[in-house]
Amino acid sequence: MLGVATRTPADRPAESTSTNGSGVITRGANGNHAPSSWGLGDGAAIPWEYAPAPESRDVVTLKERYGLFIGGKDVAASDGKVFTSINPATEEPLAEVARATAVDMDKAVKAARSAFRRSWGSLSGRERAKYLFRIARILQERSREFAVLESMDSGKPIKESRDVDVPLAAAHFWYYAGWADKLEYAFPGRVARPLGVAAQIIPWNFPLLMLAWKIAPALAAGNTVVLKPASTTPLSALLFADVCRQADLPPGVVNIVPGPGAIGMSLVTHPGVDKVAFTGSTEIGRQIFKGVAGTDKGLTLELGGKAANIVFDDAPLDQAVEGIVNGIYFNQGEVCCAGSRLLAQESIVEPLIEKLKDRLATIRVGDPLDKNTDVGAINSRAQLEKITELVAAGRAEGAEMYQPACDLPERGYFFRPTLFTNVAQSHRIAKEEIFGPVLSVLTFRTPEEAVEKANNTPYGLSAGIWTDKGSRILHMVKRMKAGVVWANTFNRFDPTSPFGGYKESGFGREGGMHGLHAYVRLEDR
Amino acid sequence: MSPGRIDVRKTYKLYIGGAFPRSESGRSYAIASARGEPLANACRASRKDLREAVRAARKSFQPWADKTAMNRGQVLYRVAELMEGRRDQFVAEVGAAEGLREPKAREVVDRAIDRWVWYAGWADKIGQVLGSANPVAAPYFNFTIPEPTGVVGIVAPETSSLLGLVSRLAPPLVAGNAVVVLSSETRPLPAITLTEVLATSDVPGGVVNVLTGVKTELIPWLAGHVDVDSLDVWGVPAALRKETELTAADNIKRIARRPAGVTDAKFDWLNDRAAERPEWIAAYLEMKTVWHPIGV
Structure with missing residues (x-):
């Protein structure tokens, strides 16, 4: 659903990645910009441009x-x-x-x-x-x-x-x-x-x-x-x-x-x-x-919902990253079943966040009628204000914010895809439905802890589970207090498939x- | 009864968490037969008793829901077995409470026992009848399974003290829910005797909790309790119904209502077609849909 313009690890210049000895990629303290791995310097935009590909409006005849x-x-x-x-x-x-x-x-x-x-x-x-x-x-x-x-x-x-x-x-x-x-x-x-x-x-x-x-x-x-x-x-x-x-x-x-x-x-x-x-x-x-x-x-x-998207350490990470992105940035995050709480197992949280940040930098925000656009406009000024307010609350409460350095159109209601780490369950951004492109990352160690945290909300609309193990999928499915559970996918809908909370x-x-x-x-x- | 012997009378108590406590409030109220003769004192449960009952229900819910469907069916069938052995006691109590002559009271009790059997048999079938495998247009095995809602509050029918109660109690139980029952206010004694059956059957303590008392006092607390997920408003007096549903809306409780146009006093509980409904079980189930990937 969201466009794929991912770069493979081979695209990454070797000299600018570092490992901590355990193979885990680490990043410098300043994470608020495009990946430094591209060697473009802090704050650089996506290193390639897409030509505009606007869909014609001619097919629509609006009445006054x-x-x-x-x-x-x-x-x-x-x-x-x-x-x-x-x-x-x-x-x-x-x-x-x-x-x-x-x-x-x-x-x-x-x-x-x-x-x-x-x-x-x-x-x-x-x-x-x-x-x-x-x-x-x-x-x-x-x-x-x-x-x-x-x-x-x-x-x-x-x-x-x-x-x-x-x-x-x-x-x-x-x-x-x-x-x-x-x-x-x-x-x-x-x-x-x-x-x-x-x-x-x-x-x-x-x-x-x-x-x-x-x-x-x-x-x-x-x-x-x-x-x-x-x-x-x-x-x-x-x-x-x-x-x-x-x-x-x-x-x-x-x-x-x-x-x-x-x-x-x-x-x-x-x-x-x-x-x-x-x-x-x-x-x-x-x-x-x-x-x-x-x-x-x-x-x-x-x-409403505040879905947990649970990523276990045996999950295929690149696939999970696409699913997480689709879970929360699909339709600008204005989705009742959006995967707004990422629950990542502690052992993989660092590479996962790294990959997510890289992926975020390739998301194209802008004109909804451009066929390359991944994230369009927020539906209304009121909704944009609500998102802005909750994101401010997230920062005020001590969570760490990351946004890719993409340009936003001058007019219209736009919001950058946003990622919060160091989020506590008590933070507003972890409890309230934001209905915007804002992901809160929490961590867990054991499946029991994941269940506990996932269900720790008055909502119960949807959940996501990422793991390679089929038996673990069904183990978690049984414990999710949610009406729809996606395994190794997210935000899929079908007329034959019942949906509700x-x-x-x-x-x-x-x-x-x-x-x-x-x-x-x-x-x- | 021989004229020379003094009866050993029964104390009717509450049923909470598998135990028979009196109301913590120390209150009781007098129960009379349909003819107006005094029968016994029943406990007048308080808000605190109700909270204890909800707590007991919440604690026992997941283990009960996690039992195998066949096991749950057998446990509920056993309730029928044990009632069968105490038929005469139920006939006497229902007859006194509802003013029924013996043959009619016997019919009502027999039907209450049979109703457990009917609903118990659904335990390992309702998932097959209400669940589905969904042919989605994508490479996923997509299926929908029913799961119990959680803690159910039941405001029992006021008129039919045993058969009505069993008909409303069995559906959420067979679905795997734990319940808190407010019994008939004016005819609570058969409900308490039923709890004595439950306590000696294999229904785990806390899965069914029964309170007797004054409805106008207890219903608002039950409707407003945020750890109650679903509410059967069958026995809610008409004057209280709107207020009850307004309160229940606060935590989006599921509400099970009487069918439109049906009154508590006139409903024919002996009519199997009307009182044995799979959709009454479905009212206490949540449908969970799962997308499981297919791939090599």
């Missing part, structure tokens, strides 16, 4: 103003208000978007209810499946347009939106399409009935992919949906409305109502909603949980057969 998508129609907000979605890489406005009000939420829920009663609820699974297959196909056909728009609106590198977000979103619709007429095989001995109207609130880190995770299983099970995209990234969801039109999806089956976070609560608490699905921070998840307390609404929450990372699963469960009521045969 987007309405809400309610009952199959493009409508203005009830009070006529709009907000502006900006490109976080340039801080330039992209389009105006209608800002939904509580009145609009009511309209959208009613449109969804009406579609559930009239068309969608009585349609056979076989016919629902065909609509979902159509959507998957259209997403594939318009993939470049979606990828470019997604990168413009969210700041993520084009190679991620092109190779990960959009293909996976299409794959989710494809996968769940096939379930629509096979629900009886997903729940043996029971009859699965749709719940009705699903209210879905999604975050800004994977706007289209999260939309697909939410809408595909809901529709496959026979529900209709009202989806609120995040206020900083509404555009791919509004383009998806156009896909629904192209697919001739009956009006009201999918409704899209962008607006600020606060307006989401009026959707969650709407009495016409039967099910609420939320992906976002644990803090907001708690509020949403409270919003459905005491009702009969179904609820699934996919919340333990503990305060939420409940319910998205993806796979298990993802259907959140959208059905089981009855006796």
Whole structure:
């Protein structure tokens, strides 16, 4: 996922590496710059330049103003208000978007209810499946347009939106399409009935992919949906409305109502909603949980994380370095399951950090639309401020910071890939979800200590294990209090593979057969 | 009973960590039969008793979860075996508590025993039914397995003192969780007698803890306890339900609710189709997905 421009050890001039007698490479005290091993002097940038490889924006035709998508129609907000979605890489406005009000939420829920009663609820699974297959196909056909728009609106590198977000979103619709007429095989001995109207609130880190995770299983099970995209990234969801039109999806089956976070609560608490699905921070998840307390609404929450990425001394280090980099710098670290805590076994921590620092120096930060870019723009000014604040806290609390000396664009919200060593479990950077390209390195001696430290968090979304031993992988898997465990890899997703958290990372699963469960009521045969 | 003999009456106590303590608070409350005759005094558990119970449950959770599924199934089946031997005692207590004539009370007790058997059999099957191998589009063996959530708080049904309790208790147990039960407030005695069965079966001490007392007093502490991972709100009085769920939200507790439209008083626990549900076990399981590399 993250580009590979690694140099092999053979590239390293021999005279500038030193060993401590045990074969462990050491580095001078001043580690805050590009590897001195390149002989370029402290603070030098990457020793080679890439020619710009910009992806064309021509494939995207932005409208000046987007309405809400309610009952199959493009409508203005009830009070006529709009907000502006900006490109976080340039801080330039992209389009105006209608800002939904509580009145609009009511309209959208009613449109969804009406579609559930009239068309969608009585349609056979076989016919629902065909609509979902159509959507998957259209997403594939318009993939470049979606990828470019997604990168413009969210700041993520084009190679991620092109190779990960959009293909996976299409794959989710494809996968769940096939379930629509096979629900009886997903729940043996029971009859699965749709719940009705699903209210879905999604975050800004994977706007289209999260939309697909939410809408595909809901529709496959026979529900209709009202989806609120995040206020900083509404555009791919509004383009998806156009896909629904192209697919001739009956009006009201999918409704899209962008607006600020606060307006989401009026959707969650709407009495016409039967099910609420939320992906976002644990803090907001708690509020949403409270919003459905005491009702009969179904609820699934996919919340924050502080994943441990555990590297044992027998792990293939070069492969682990790629995995660690992919774990925390993929999507600027704005990933709920990011491997933000590196737990390295003490005996290999020095060479591992050395290799990581070398690798960091080759990461290209910059224009999200450049095909060479590894780390794009932080999604918003607010998020950049949050990352900056937590990184300052890390330094203030005594952790040692390393950042490669890369140039950042003059405009836009960018942050250097950051590595902290000498981190204690009590530091904020080891406890709080940063949601940015910031890695905290901790160490352990025994597998028991690794388990203890990995689980020492209220979160439990994901974990990574790096070792050559298959039996050790499964030993550790069993002990991780986490919903997804990656062995010798990280941040992999697949529509067939259930995803979701333990503990305060939420409940319910998205993806796979298990993802259907959140959208059905089981009855006796 | 011969008229000349004085009964040896039973003291009904709490069940915490495999022991039978009285409430540390020294409090009790009087329990009457469905007809209003005095039956016994039950312990009125305190917040401190509840914390002790949660501590005992947390301590015993992992060893219980780590037992083999077949072993857990046998341990729970043995609960049915031991109840079978004490049927008459349960029939008398359930009859008095719920105001049932003997044949009906006997049916209820028999069904409670059979329900243990039904759920015990799931121990080594639920993982096969709910787990999956996932055909991902990458060179990984990808599989999903269920694991128990942890410590489960159960607010037991208020009306059905034994059968309702067993029907809500067995699912989290067979899944491998440890539980803290708040028994029926007005009909707590069959629950305590059940703990005497549990104590002499092979269910490890601390895996099941039972408190009797005043629900309005105990539910907020149970719902707010951060070391309780999951909460069964079946027996929460309607007036308390919203507040209970608001409190439970603070540490993102999983909530197991009554099915919509079902009331505690009217639910037919004798209906096997309604009360024997694999999804009630699933409510206390977390799904773990693993990506294991494939390569030479």
